[in-house]
């Protein structure tokens with residue numbers, strides 16, 4: 001727990017994983033994420049939060065300008081019944097981009113959530129699979 005308006009998420013789990021140390025998550029996004037977390041009522045382990053452009057290009061087909069580089073996207077480790085419930089709530093709470101990675105070992109499955117819009121240059125609302 002941290003002393004922020006989003007106490008269920010830590011700086012370290014939101015930070016870019018490449019070692020650059022950047023954590024430029026959008027404050028409005030984190031407030032929305034915290035509201036979702038409260039409604040969901042269970043831990044939401046983060047596998048990827050903010051990504052710097054270089055790290056995004058190295059890990060995603062979206063290159064240097066993917067959703068995670070905007071600070072308005074997060075990947076949550078979740079599977080099965082919990083994933084079903086989380087996605088339903090995420091739609092209610094206004095998340096507009098939902099990506100499903102739900103194959104392989106359950107502990108590695110995740111759901112991508114973002115709040116991007118057409119005005120940001122992304123096709124939204126939408127869902128996709130990895």
Ligand SMILES: [Zn+2]
Nearest residue numbers: 016018020052
């Ligand atoms: Zn980085």
